[in-house]
Amino acid sequence: MSEVLDPKLEVRENYRHTLRIPTRLSDIDVYQHVNNVQYYAYFDTLVNDYMIRFGGLDMARDPVIGLLVESGCRFHKSLNYPETIDACLRTVKLGNSSARHEIALFRDGDRHPAATGHFVHVFVERGVQRPVPIPPKIRACLEKILV
Structure with a gap:
């Protein structure tokens, strides 16, 4: 079982990379806040954008690709439209192939x-x-944000 992040202890300074992502009108659900599935899209955008820009990832042509084998999300406050969010990233475990x-x-x-x-x-x-x-x-780009 993976460790659960405590939102009361988490602050921006604990993360090594930030990407600003604007919410879109299409992200909003019938309850007038960002739909939960969109949070995963923001996660995916953040991680892949980082590996493309700083690790040279070419998703269409690289012989080695990263497959997502586990994910999780805890919701603490609603996100809305229009606003720009700061998506923050850190690597916490870097193995040989994962x-x-x-x-x-x-x-x-x-x-x-x-x-x-x-x-x-x-x-x-x-x-x-x-x-x-x-x-x-x-690996080199992920090591830069390893904590």
């Missing part, structure tokens, strides 16, 4: 997160889908 990322979504100006979550990626050979070592450039 990485665990922790994520927090902050409303503008808030010190404590609206949501916390995690992603676990296992890097595999495309097509064969057997675990392989994390590519060096991606």
